[in-house]
Structure formats: C-alpha cells, structure tokens
Amino acid sequence: MAISVSGLGSGIDTTSLVSQLMSAERLSGKGLTTGRNTAQSIVTTLTALNGQLKSLGDAAKVLVPDTLTGASAFTGVSATSSNTNIATATTTDKAAAGSLTFTVKSIAQAGSGAFDTTFTGGTSISDSGFSFKVGSGDKSATIDVQAGASIEDVAALINRSDSGVKATTVQVAPNTYKLQVTSATTGAQSGVNITDGTTTPTATSVLGAFKQLNEPADTVLRIGGDNGYDVSSPTRDVKDLMPGVTISPVKADPTTPVTIDLTADVDGMAAKLEAFVKAANDALGTVSSNSKWDSTKKTGGPLLGDSMTRGLSQEIQTAFTGSSTALPSTLGISIERDGTLKFDKTKFVANYKSDPDSVTKAAGEIATKVGEVSKQATSAADGTLTMRIQAEQASVKDYTAQITRFEDRMSLREETLKQQFSAMESLLSKMQAQGNWLSGQLATLPTG
Template sequence: MASMGVDGMISGLNTTDLINQLMQAEAVPQTLLKTKQTSTTTLVTALQALNAKVASLGDAAATATKPASWQAYKATASASSVTATTTATALPSELTLKVDTLASNQVSLLNFGGSGSPFTGTPPTFTIRTNADAVAASERKDVTVTAKSGSVEDVVKAINETTAAGVKAVAVKVDGAYKIQLTGSETGSTKDFAVFAGAAETLTSGSTAATMSELRKASDAQITLWPGSTAKVEVKSATNTFANVLDGVSFTVSALPKTDDPPVTLTVARDDAAVKKLASGLVGALGVVFSEISSRTATTTKTNEDGRTVVTGGMFSGDSAVRALNQQLQTAASHPVDGTSPAQVGIVIGRDGTFTFDDAKFTAALAADPAKVQKVVAGLAERVADVAKKTSDKVDGSLTLKITNQQGTVKDLGDQIANWDLRLASRRAGLQKTYSALEVSLSGLKSQSSWLAGQLASLPTYS
C-alpha cells in the first residue's frame, strides 16, 4: 500500500494512517466474506472426507450382499509338498492322491566342434526343433538360428537371443574343448528338443539330429488319484500344477513322497476366515463413518477471560444431512433381519450407538447355521448399501449434492470478495485524492495568510 507523496506537511495530519484506518472500517464486509469463505471451504473438505468414507462403506456392504462372496472355500493338503488355491466355483470336497513324478525340462550337452557338430558353415546356421519326438510334422516347431561367427561365444549368444526356440545355452570348457549345455525353458514331455545342422527349410524326413548327451529328460508331472483302490487313475500335467482335476481348485506338487509316506489328502472346505472378514469388514467400515461424524459433531468447552463458559459445536453440529445419514445408518445396521437381531450373529450395537464385531459369537453362529448368518449379514448389508448409495452416489447422492452446493457458495463468495477488492481500491484512491486536495488547499491558504501578514507589517504606523 503506497503512502502519499506529501503526508500532512501542511495540515500536520498523518494522512496515510488515517486513510488506512478508514479503509479498515470500509473493508469489514469483505473481511466477513473472507471468514465465511474459509469456514465454508473447511466444511466442504470435511464433507468430502465423510463422503469418501460412506462410499467405501457402500463398497464393503455391496460385497457382503453378493452370494458369491459367501461361497468362499479354502483348499488344504495333508502334506506340505502339495499347495492349493481355490476360485469362486470351488465346492466342498475331499480327494486322495499320490505324486508319481514331477515335471521336468530337458537339459542336454552338445559338442561344440568335431565330427557331428551342427555349428558348421560360415556363419554357422542350425535349427532347434521342439517337440522333436512328435510323429506329426505339424506338431513340431522348427526355429532357425544363425550365429554372427563360428566362435563359441557367438553361437551361445545367438541361441540365447532366439527366444522362439525355447532353449537357453551356456558354454562349458572341459579338457580344453567346449561343450554347450542346452536347457529347455519349459517343462513337459512335449517340450523336448533336438538340434540339426542347416536352416529349417533345408531339413527333410531323413535329416539326422546332432548327437547330444541327455542330462535330464523333458517329462510330465504325474499323480495317481485314489491310489491303492481299483478306481485309481493316473493324471498327467506338463507342469507341476494340476488345474483341471477339481472344479475351482488348482494344486501344485513340489516333491516326491518317501516310500512309507501315506497318500496326500486334499480337502476343500468353507473358508471361515474369509466369511468372517466380510462381516467384520462391514462393521469396521460402519465404525469409520460413525467415528467421522462423531468427531466432527463433538462440542468443545472453554472459559473466556471474563469467566463465562462458552460451548462451541462441531463442524457437523446442526447439519440436517449428516444427522439424517447417521440415523439412517444406525437403523439399517441395527434392525432385525427376518426377525433375527444382528447381535445374534456377532454384530452388536452399544448404548453409545457404536457397533462392534463379536468374533466368538459370530464363529459360533456360523458353525451352528451358516445359511442363517449369511441371510442376516447380507440383509443388513443390503440396507446399509442402499443408504450409502443414496448418500454418496456420484450424480445424485444427498451428500454429493450438498458438497456441490457448498462449492458453489465458495465460488460465489470468491466473486464477491474480488468485487470488494475493486471497490476498496477505488475508495482508497478517492480518499488519497481528497486528502491531497486538502493539503493543496491548506498550502494555498497558508501562502495567502503569509502574504497578508507581510502586507500588514509593511503598513506605516501612526502615533
């Protein structure tokens, strides 16, 4: 705020301070607008935080209403060498099995030089054939590999860079001569491979593969179902994972049993922990919303300097929309479902209106009547989800609309504050002009006074 060039030199007044004091009085309405804009912005932030928590509650409630959420099953095996996972289509079941073999990939050694080496020509061109033992040519896959030079380093590099071949190579030096160890990337009996000299298009039915030393054969994993019975069945898999034996269950074998080990029992049963998480998660989400409302509704008490006690309400105190939301959620979560109180299945409401999850009571109820527990919790969740949707819907939720309205108020207050900036700037300019004119007028009067005093002093005096 720039001061005037001449600040009361004639009048003796501190015109800058005087104008500033006048402007403070003029700016009182704008200050009130700024205060209201700040409090409204704070309210919007608080409402947005509450709305996000209500939306999260709605998601938890919607999940608990879905029948698929309650069809949670967990598979366990009697041996640590078998691990299993389930999907939504799993059903209670029990299966005995014995692990016969594990899936393996092929590992072979190939001489780099000498008679029969496929790495000939300049540069060396050779073919890697996968599923080499397949009778039908259509089932085999030939991939041509060309090295930059005949060095062992370039041959190994060419093989490793040709990912389509499905083989990795490493050079091993033994007694001054190189051998190339080839390792298949995948397991299974159809993932065996052979190496031929020349490009794939030059191969014929009479082409002979290079001689390799087989360190490990490509093979399938195999299990026997119902071992020891007349109904036993052998099942194979290209990997150690069996995904199509039981609906909704995939299990992986990782070790062969010892001679005296009993068959492995795979059991699929209801996953009580997952079901419990549905209910406890719903109660937890309710608690978050109620806690948010309570913390922003609570009053604060303080004593003024004059000794009077002043009680101040929280930000949500008196807010009808928040109060209605609190009441609706209380009703939705506490009323019976088909005559059964939520408290009977472990969802308990306290005297202070808070909800808690009774783990022991829920577990006992689930063991006694799972269908009843599902009906009560899902029914309660459906009511809660309905309240949450009506409140936090992105388009027409009551809380969403209130937030939009308050944001409009903030914007309108901002426009009024900006208009006051222009009005106050104009008023200040007017005051500065007025006081400048006053100083000029007083300066002229002072000059005139001095002239008259001089004239009077020059008049003759008579005795």
C-alpha cells in the same frame, strides 16, 4: 510508478490513515471469507464421509449372495493339505466343499541342454560364420552367427529371437564358458531342439554336441490307486481339477498320498464381517466427531446441527438392528451405548457352527439393508450425500466469486482514497507556500 510522500504538506500520516480506513472497510467482507471456509470444511468432511460410505457398501456387497451364482463370503471355502511338504492348495469363490486324494508323480519342468565345447569369455569362437535352428514347442528361429562372434554374442542372438528358448553362458572354470539353452515354458512339449544349418561350419562343429540336461515334463497327479487315473498340467500348478481350486505340488513323491480338504472358510467369513463393522464405525465416527461443540475453542464441528448426516447415522444403525428373522447378535454384532458397533468373532464362529443357514441368512439381510443406505447416499446420479456435496461446492464457488468482486471494490476504494489525500496534500502545500510568501512580504514593510 508514482512516488507518494505521506504528510509532506499537512504533517498528517495519510498512508497510515488510508490503511486504517481500508481495514475498517474490509470488515464488511469478513463474513464472505468465513462463509467460504465453512463451506469448504463441509465439502472436505462430506467427501471423506462419502468415501467411507462407499467402502461400507463394498463391504456389504461381499456378504450378499450374487444374484446369478449365489456366491458370497458365506459360500467361500478354504483348502487344507494333509501334507504341505508334498502339495498345497488355494481356492477362489468358485470352490465348493469337498475332498480329493492324490499322489504327485512328477512336477512340470522345462527342457534344457548345453553344448559340450567350452570357450574363453569375450573371444572369437569361429573365424567363419555359421547358422543353426533352435526352438521349443511350436516356436523356432534361425540363428545367424557372424565370423568372429563370441560365445556371449551367440547367447544374445538366441535371446533376441522368437524361438521359445532362453540362452545363458555358464562359467565352468575361471573365464571359461559353455552355452546352455532352456525352454521358456514348462511341460512335456518343452524340449529344446537344435538343428545344424546346411553349410559349414555347423553349430555342432563349433559349439560341440548338444546334450540334454533336464528332460521336459508335465506335472502329473495320480488320482486314486491302481485303478485311478492321471491328471497332467504343462505348468507346475494344476488349476480347476476341482472348480475354483489350484493344487501346487512341492515335490514329487508317487508313494505318499496327499488329501486336500475343502471346508467352509469360517475365518474368512469372520474377517469380512469384521471389515463390514469397521467400515460402518468409520462412517459413524466421522459424523460423530464432526458434530461436536468445542467448549474450549467455542467452535462447533462442520457437521454440528446437520440433520442430513445425523439422519444417515440413524439409517446405518437402524439397518444393523436387523429384523426378527435376522438379528445382528446371530453374527456376533452388537450396538454399543454410544451408537458404535462391536464384532465378537468367538460368538460368530460358535453361531455359524451351530446354525450356518441362519447366520448366512442374517448376514445377507442386514448387509442388503446397509448396502441400500450406502447406495442412496453415494449414488453419482442422485445420492443425497452426492447432491449435498455438489451444493456446498457451488457455495464455495459463489463465495469465491463474491470475494473476488469485493477485493476489486476494495482496490478501487483504496486507490480513490489515495488520490483524494494526494490532492489534499497538494492543495495544502500550495496554501503553505502562499502563506510563506505573504509572511515574507509583510516582513519587508517599514516597521516605524
């Protein structure tokens, strides 16, 4: 590494001089950095806007009837139970308006049982090994217990097997346990089956008799009265008794009828519309806030004067104006003076109850138009916003390459200046040495 002593021969601070010269030279590259920062700011803003427009498209989609099923947020129903202490219900988009009355005769449970002999925890339960078969439903496995095994070991062997059951040790007194076995599934076919092996000792002789604790059972709903019929399910919930409806019993009570009413989910519709309006306002707000001039900082937002994003805002607002047959006011939506949208749930609910068909039609038409605006802007193939983001990203890449080349030139220029000043210092040093020698020679000449 070379050692540079600035101004050794000339008395001039050449290091500072080179630094000042380079600072002046680097001014020409300031525009490149500014250009890259501007392009990157635009990319960041447009990417955020792109995400918001995609969200707007998603919010619009749920309001448009499906081309195959006709389902939308406006065909959804909600379920109410006349007695939530006995049964509740939930719905999917496949549910339709209707009503069903039933009683809960039983609730699904898993079969279980326990061996009646108790053991001290962590101690041997038999000096000899033994085998037995355990299972539930269509699953079973042979359990081979080694001599000296503890009751905890037996439970672990059962749990590692593919027998369709779960085993646990239950503490019935301090450090005293018995083995309980429960089916891994529920339903009438979930009984626990224990079969002794063919050699002695047997499971029964070691663990004791296996006694049933809980009888396996299905959930059984009685539809109608004496002339009705039963519906059973091996699980607690009864699914699709009516299309898209899941009935969840809370307790069995065969004497108390429960009615499940399925009605239009107006609150759900309002929530979807509110999300639709919010998504639109998010996109409009991004364009608006990034298109302003800051008079204090004397700077403009990254979208100031940007015709494309201004056009997108206008397209969204135009889509929300609807048509003569699909007015936004029908949905409780209004366009404010500042261009933002407002949703009035009370007006929507009143309009829907008065004329649900007109409200449903208006929602579908307006949402379709908004969805088209979103798709044309955000399409991965040829969306206007997508292509603009790609163009700005290319600008950032180009600016970065130019800055790299500029920095390379500046490094070379700085090295050249250092070499030139170093050569000058060397020459001046030699001249000074020669001058000092001449002065010394002159001093030796006779003066008289």
